[in-house]
Amino acid sequence: MPLVKIHLRKGKGEEYLRLVSEAIHEALVTAVSAPADGKIQIFNQLEPHELLAHPSYSGVDRTDALIIVEVTLNAGRTVEVKRNLYRRIARNLERAVSLRPDDLVVSLVEVSREDWSFGKGLATYAED
Amino acid sequence: MPLVKIHLRKGKGEEYLRLVSEAIHEALVTAVSAPADGKIQIFNQLEPHELLAHPSYSGVDRTDALIIVEVTLNAGRTVEVKRNLYRRIARNLERAVSLRPDDLVVSLVEVSREDWSFGKGLATYAED
Amino acid sequence: MPLVKIHLRKGKGEEYLRLVSEAIHEALVTAVSAPADGKIQIFNQLEPHELLAHPSYSGVDRTDALIIVEVTLNAGRTVEVKRNLYRRIARNLERAVSLRPDDLVVSLVEVSREDWSFGKGLATYAED
Numbered sequence: 001m002p003l004v005k006i007h008l009r010k011g012k013g014e015e016y017l018r019l020v021s022e023a024i025h026e027a028l029v030t031a032v033s034a035p036a037d038g039k040i041q042i043f044n045q046l047e048p049h050e051l052l053a054h055p056s057y058s059g060v061d062r063t064d065a066l067i068i069v070e071v072t073l074n075a076g077r078t079v080e081v082k083r084n085l086y087r088r089i090a091r092n093l094e095r096a097v098s099l100r101p102d103d104l105v106v107s108l109v110e111v112s113r114e115d116w117s118f119g120k121g122l123a124t125y126a127e128d
Numbered sequence: 129m130p131l132v133k134i135h136l137r138k139g140k141g142e143e144y145l146r147l148v149s150e151a152i153h154e155a156l157v158t159a160v161s162a163p164a165d166g167k168i169q170i171f172n173q174l175e176p177h178e179l180l181a182h183p184s185y186s187g188v189d190r191t192d193a194l195i196i197v198e199v200t201l202n203a204g205r206t207v208e209v210k211r212n213l214y215r216r217i218a219r220n221l222e223r224a225v226s227l228r229p230d231d232l233v234v235s236l237v238e239v240s241r242e243d244w245s246f247g248k249g250l251a252t253y254a255e256d
Numbered sequence: 257m258p259l260v261k262i263h264l265r266k267g268k269g270e271e272y273l274r275l276v277s278e279a280i281h282e283a284l285v286t287a288v289s290a291p292a293d294g295k296i297q298i299f300n301q302l303e304p305h306e307l308l309a310h311p312s313y314s315g316v317d318r319t320d321a322l323i324i325v326e327v328t329l330n331a332g333r334t335v336e337v338k339r340n341l342y343r344r345i346a347r348n349l350e351r352a353v354s355l356r357p358d359d360l361v362v363s364l365v366e367v368s369r370e371d372w373s374f375g376k377g378l379a380t381y382a383e384d
Binding site for chain 1: 257259270273274277291293294295296297298299300301328365367368370371372373374375376377378379380382383
């Protein structure tokens with residue numbers, strides 16, 4: 001189950017957040033085989049001066065609609081799988097909330113199976 | 129010294145946060161030999177629509193009391209040590225604030241000794 | 257392009273945040289060759305009881321001015337390069353906002369080149 005943190009500027013309503021949540025989760029399930037019932041997401045809504053991003057780094061055109069998605073997930077996905085994930089998140093967000101793909105940043109952090117406890121004080125993926 | 133981020137829903141008082149802080153820190157000191165005087169913790173209090181977690185993934189029963197603990201720490205702990213850490217955090221939080229162990233998620237991120245500066249612009253664990 | 261999260265207590269104005277932002281970014285560009293146009297920073301302003309740090313761990317004298325800088329960046333920097341980064345952030349923040357170097361904590365998390373998408377749904381550093 002990935003842990004997902006979603007940073008964006010304040011001003012969107014709850015329905016917008018709900019659609020963003022679903023779009024990102026579907027991409028994780030489809031592209032990296034995250035469990036369909038394994039959603040854990042944290043939204044971080046920021047003032048303009050709290051979220052700073054260069055408007056064109058890497059050849060894109062960023063606006064205030066920028067969404068930054070941080071995903072902590074188990075190591076082992078290939079580069080191709082990660083490419084599919086980025087493509088799918090971008091596609092889903094464009095469909096769900098008309099987010100321009102230029103306004104999406106994704107950052108992955110890989111960890112090991114024993115680095116998770118999803119309840120009961122157990123190492124969920126590393127119990128005997 | 130681990131860096132600890134604690135995500136939970138808004139509505140708890142400062143005393144609750146203080147007890148949660150102590151419970152988590154004691155577990156880190158006891159289970160992974162974190163320095164007793166090495167606490168660094170950040171609390172992130174969220175609206176209900178900002179913290180989304182599936183109610184039963186991995187066979188637990190999650191409520192709005194959910195606490196997500198992210199720990200950045202030096203690599204090298206064994207699976208058994210990590211298991212002890214999860215168990216200890218769950219136990220301590222149950223004793224301190226009656227948190228049900230089902231309402232605890234822990235996510236570890238391992239780094240290297242040279243990835244820290246705890247002041248003075250020094251690589252605290254990698255100076256000659 | 258590193259992803260930078262900056263945690264500090266509430267109460268500073270926008271100009272202070274702007275100076276902190278510039279100071280940290282210059283250090284990343286100079287010390288670890290981050291792209292000059294590659295700034296992505298998130299500020300997290302906290303209540304006193306939401307940001308807990310031991311006042312003297314590792315032999316420093318911490319105050320409420322504490323700034324914690326989390327940097328997600330590509331793996332591969334040497335220990336010496338990381339030392340230079342810590343020194344440079346501390347120096348820059350002291351010059352820019354008179355932050356005492358004791359009041360700076362830096363935490364690095366290393367990732368791989370394919371762990372980033374900076375827009376358009378592409379794996380920015382791992383496209384053919």
